[in-house]
Amino acid sequence: MSEDTGGRRRPGADGADDPSRPVTAAGRRRRGAADETGGTTRVVPTRGDKGAPTPSRDGRSNASEGSAIARLQRFLREVVAELRKVHWPTRRQIVVYTVVVLVFVAFMVTLVGLLDVGFQKLTFALFG
Known part of the structure; x- marks a missing residue:
């Protein structure tokens, strides 16, 4: 990777990401996450995405179950x-x-x- 004057790397300067550098969740959402099979990318769903079901807190699907x-x-x-x-x-x-x-x-x-x-x-x- 190329170095800035401040010693920071410029992402994408040589087209490859550093695998030793940790990727944050925000970075995955912005750039897409690399698929395990190779070069394709997918968008990681965020909290505000529509179509994803809301996870239940205790695994119950209906709170009115039981006597x-x-x-x-x-x-x-x-x-x-x-x-x-x-x-x-x-x-x-x-x-x-x-x-x-x-x-x-x-x-x-x-x-x-x-x-x-x-x-x-x-x-x-x-x-x-």
């Missing part, structure tokens, strides 16, 4: 699995968050109350 009891048990197992992933706050964090919310609400109630009294005095001063 109602089995589906309910599976649902509850999945709920428990998701709840295990949740970051639960500590008792101290809950106390701090609660105090912050209460202080903010007290501030807003005071602000709105003062604005209400101010507008009331202004209204009586103008319309009497």
Whole structure:
């Protein structure tokens, strides 16, 4: 391959790709992937290609298979699995968050109350 001034190879300068150089998935999609039989190329399908079926997550073709009891048990197992992933706050964090919310609400109630009294005095001063 030919060398640039920066020491980088120019792809396709001599018409052959370096087999020791790794090819990324994006590169295969752009250029096409070489077929095992030789020189023909094929386009590697990407996520957005139409016509390709969406792969199922657990191999089932229909999510409504099974009895109602089995589906309910599976649902509850999945709920428990998701709840295990949740970051639960500590008792101290809950106390701090609660105090912050209460202080903010007290501030807003005071602000709105003062604005209400101010507008009331202004209204009586103008319309009497």
